[in-house]
Amino acid sequence: MAELPNSIEARDARAHLHPYTNARTVQEQGPIVMERGKGIHVWDTSGKEYIEAMAGLWSVGVGFSEERLVKAALEQMQKLPYYHTFAMRSHGPAVELAEMLVSIAPVPMSKAFFTNSGSEANDTVVKMVWYRANAMGTPQKKKIISRIKGYHGVTVASASMTGLPYNHMSFDLPIAGILHTGSPHYWREAAEGESEEDFSARRAAELEEMILAEGPDTVAAFIGEPVMGAGGVIVPPKGYWAAIQAVLKKYDILLIADEVICGLGRTGNLWGSQTYDMQPDILTTSKQLSSSYMPISAVLVNEKVFEPLADESNRIGTFGHGFTAGGHPVAAAVAVENLKIIEERDLVGNVRAVGPKFQARLEAFLDHPIVGEKRGVGLIGALELVLDKDAKTAMEKPGQLGGIAAKHMLEEGVISRNMGDAVAFCPPMIINEGQVDDLMDRVERVLDKTAAEAGV
Ligand SMILES: Cc1ncc(COP(=O)(O)O)c(C=O)c1O
Numbered sequence: 001m002a003e004l005p006n007s008i009e010a011r012d013a014r015a016h017l018h019p020y021t022n023a024r025t026v027q028e029q030g031p032i033v034m035e036r037g038k039g040i041h042v043w044d045t046s047g048k049e050y051i052e053a054m055a056g057l058w059s060v061g062v063g064f065s066e067e068r069l070v071k072a073a074l075e076q077m078q079k080l081p082y083y084h085t086f087a088m089r090s091h092g093p094a095v096e097l098a099e100m101l102v103s104i105a106p107v108p109m110s111k112a113f114f115t116n117s118g119s120e121a122n123d124t125v126v127k128m129v130w131y132r133a134n135a136m137g138t139p140q141k142k143k144i145i146s147r148i149k150g151y152h153g154v155t156v157a158s159a160s161m162t163g164l165p166y167n168h169m170s171f172d173l174p175i176a177g178i179l180h181t182g183s184p185h186y187w188r189e190a191a192e193g194e195s196e197e198d199f200s201a202r203r204a205a206e207l208e209e210m211i212l213a214e215g216p217d218t219v220a221a222f223i224g225e226p227v228m229g230a231g232g233v234i235v236p237p238k239g240y241w242a243a244i245q246a247v248l249k250k251y252d253i254l255l256i257a258d259e260v261i262c263g264l265g266r267t268g269n270l271w272g273s274q275t276y277d278m279q280p281d282i283l284t285t286s287k288q289l290s291s292s293y294m295p296i297s298a299v300l301v302n303e304k305v306f307e308p309l310a311d312e313s314n315r316i317g318t319f320g321h322g323f324t325a326g327g328h329p330v331a332a333a334v335a336v337e338n339l340k341i342i343e344e345r346d347l348v349g350n351v352r353a354v355g356p357k358f359q360a361r362l363e364a365f366l367d368h369p370i371v372g373e374k375r376g377v378g379l380i381g382a383l384e385l386v387l388d389k390d391a392k393t394a395m396e397k398p399g400q401l402g403g404i405a406a407k408h409m410l411e412e413g414v415i416s417r418n419m420g421d422a423v424a425f426c427p428p429m430i431i432n433e434g435q436v437d438d439l440m441d442r443v444e445r446v447l448d449k450t451a452a453e454a455g456v
Pocket residue numbers: 057116117118119120122151152153154225229230258259260261286
């Protein structure tokens with residue numbers, strides 16, 4: 001922690017309770033305080049430059065300080081800084097964004113509903129699924145199946161769908177009616193000699209067993225990220241989504257694609273659902289939707305979901321759900337401009353062009369003594385750090401090796417994210433090949449330093 005009692009770090013530690021942080025560590029050490037960003041870089045208050053290799057939180061797709069987004073926000077702020085969309089009201093940016101989302105959706109979608117975060121979007125989905133079940137006269141068909149290691153947010157229902165221990169521990173979660181099936185992490189969980197296809201088939205069979213045990217008439221939906229993000233960048237093994245979808249179809253279970261990270265280009269297609277041939281009934285998007293310049297998220301629903309929901313709202317008199325800032329005009333205007341930038345600058349094309357180099361440089365680290373697995377697709381990837389490659393184990397304390405790497409990343413001017421002993425990268429989609437080399441050269445030094453510190 002900086003010595004001065006009035007340093008920004010000390011003031012932060014006194015007044016600010018941080019999300020996803022050890023509250024005691026902040027008190028002892030103070031945070032890193034960021035001051036500005038440009039392109040793929042950010043600078044902290046000491047003037048140190050970093051490559052933001054996580055695009056913030058998997059989100060700043062068009063890079064930092066994009067003037068067009070600033071201008072879009074300012075113009076909307078001046079024209080109509082706030083309006084809501086409750087009770088038969090609307091405004092231009094919400095209409096334009098809804099139209100755009102419906103038109104670019106990976107499968108035919110009927111409507112967009114606006115929320116402010118990924119968590120709110122997924123929480124909204126849970127309520128929509130319940131509401132629809134009641135509307136259809138099948139009130140018992142409400143359970144939702146999620147996956148171990150899946151990440152869907154932190155509000156009560158979305159945290160329940162999240163399949164990570166620290167989102168449940170001491171929060172008394174998950175709530176009833178949310179179930180978790182096995183993760184698609186082939187490297188970690190496949191049996192000896194099991195092929196990717198066989199592992200996928202086994203996961204699908206386990207899902208079917210769970211549905212049958214619960215009773216198919218009680219299971220309404222299955223939620224999954226096309227590629228798991230916060231669970232450690234887990235790319236589905238071959239045949240995974242085809243096998244899972246076949247089971248869902250058999251029992252008339254809705255598929256919810258959580259595209260909060262994968263959406264809008266990250267995997268080399270506009271949607272992760274396209275990369276993995278998923279046909280969701282419901283899709284949630286956020287983060288790269290506005291490049292996180294403004295908080296906004298959306299739930300897209302198909303006719304199968306919209307029609308009963310509309311009937312039920314007609315029966316009751318209203319769809320009794322919505323947020324004051326849902327579809328906020330400034331956030332929506334920024335998202336519209338952001339989508340235009342993604343299209344005009346062909347950032348999906350850039351992910352396809354630069355992604356192979358990004359993946360190849362990560363892959364090459366498999367030769368490094370502390371890299372056990374490389375995962376990734378498009379411009380998202382991770383390295384799983386181990387000390388024993390055969391046993392797939394790291395240090396005694398889970399996450400300790402990842403923590404050492406994280407410290408060296410900062411020294412080398414790289415912001416990555418360590419999830420346990422996996423180190424994730426998800427740079428802005430504007431990154432070029434030279435910048436990928438700069439990033440990976442730094443990562444190489446980090447791996448060497450981490451290995452040395454771990455005694456390898
Ligand atoms: C796949 C996924 N879904 C949902 C969320 C929750 O989004 P938010 O943090 O905006 O609530 C996240 C956040 O990282 C995410 O990665």
